[in-house]
Amino acid sequence: MHSARNMAGNSLPWILLLHFLVIMYSSNGIIGRELGMNHETITSNDDHKHDDHHHHHMDPSLMVFFTMNDLKVGQRMPIYFPKRDPSTSPKPWPKQEADSLPFSLEKLPQLLEIFGFASDSPQAKAMEDTLRECESKAIKGEVKFCATSLESMLEFTQTILGIDSEFRALSTSHKTKSSVTFQNYTMLENIVEIEAPKMVACHTMPYPYAVFYCHSQRSENRVFKVPVEGENGDKVEAMVVCHLDTSEWSSSHPSFRVLGVNPGTSSVCHFFPADNLIFVPKLVQVQSQDGFSAM
Numbered sequence: 681m682h683s684a685r686n687m688a689g690n691s692l693p694w695i696l697l698l699h700f701l702v703i704m705y706s707s708n709g710i711i712g713r714e715l716g717m718n719h720e721t722i723t724s725n726d727d728h729k730h731d732d733h734h735h736h737h738m739d740p741s742l743m744v745f746f747t748m749n750d751l752k753v754g755q756r757m758p759i760y761f762p763k764r765d766p767s768t769s770p771k772p773w774p775k776q777e778a779d780s781l782p783f784s785l786e787k788l789p790q791l792l793e794i795f796g797f798a799s800d801s802p803q804a805k806a807m808e809d810t811l812r813e814c815e816s817k818a819i820k821g822e823v824k825f826c827a828t829s830l831e832s833m834l835e836f837t838q839t840i841l842g843i844d845s846e847f848r849a850l851s852t853s854h855k856t857k858s859s860v861t862f863q864n865y866t867m868l869e870n871i872v873e874i875e876a877p878k879m880v881a882c883h884t885m886p887y888p889y890a891v892f893y894c895h896s897q898r899s900e901n902r903v904f905k906v907p908v909e910g911e912n913g914d915k916v917e918a919m920v921v922c923h924l925d926t927s928e929w930s931s932s933h934p935s936f937r938v939l940g941v942n943p944g945t946s947s948v949c950h951f952f953p954a955d956n957l958i959f960v961p962k963l964v965q966v967q968s969q970d971g972f973s974a975m
């Protein structure tokens with residue numbers, strides 16, 4: 681049963697299952713209520729999952745940041761879009777199964793035994809990093825939660841977006857097949873702003889089964905769908921989140937290094953890899969601003 685040995689990354693087929701679950705969850709608010717999930721009980725930290733990477737140089741994987749000023753048709757920039765092989769990436773576990781295991785740094789030795797990883801293995805290091813990141817404290821105005829199953833990810837989302845509101849899941853999609861992960865892309869027409877009075881962003885974390893680091897910030901965010909085209913003709917419908925207020929972020933957040941700015945002085949936008957998710961409430965009202973068409 682605990683056979684998920686590879687730590688490669690993440691996957692896609694579960695996206696289908698997820699969309700099915702989103703429909704179930706967001707059309708009846710019962711689940712979140714039953715769980716009595718409480719934000720105050722969710723403690724953990726830090727600003728952003730990217731801090732986890734401990735990059736010291738301009739690692740290509742950091743080339744996902746830009747500012748609102750650069751969000752415009754014709755803008756050209758290098759972007760890193762990781763591509764993971766769904767067949768070798770960690771699978772989501774059913775909630776019951778995931779809940780039957782501890783998920784804490786303190787229990788790491790026991791977990792390593794269960795999964796059969798040596799304590800000096802790269803897998804052990806990855807699990808340690810993920811658990812540490814998940815146990816770190818949220819920054820001011822942020823709520824975070826590491827979900828060990830799709831169900832618990834949706835339950836968390838429901839508590840943030842409101843148990844009575846329907847919501848939808850958005851993710852970056854690759855329109856063409858290629859193995860190129862880092863190249864220059866140009867932003868195409870039809871940049872669309874997604875109305876998002878509230879949002880939850882979930883990032884996949886290295887772990888033997890699918891773990892999602894989900895967080896939601898009270899400060900103002902804007903969500904966009906940005907079509908981009910790579911130099912090799914690759915087309916991507918990329919999801920972008922722009923954080924307008926970065927004043928509470930750690931000064932060591934990699935985006936500041938990449939953009940050469942300080943916390944609070946600039947908006948920070950970033951591209952989402954395909955296996956990360958953005959949840960927003962479903963809204964009927966359509967509103968256009970700043971020359972972007974809205975949906």
Ligand SMILES: *[C@@H]1O[C@H](CO)[C@@H](O)[C@H](O)[C@H]1NC(C)=O
Pocket residue numbers: 758862863864
């Ligand atoms: C992007 O284009 C610039 C020149 O316009 C080039 O110097 C740079 O190496 C390119 N980046 C990538 C990742 O191909």
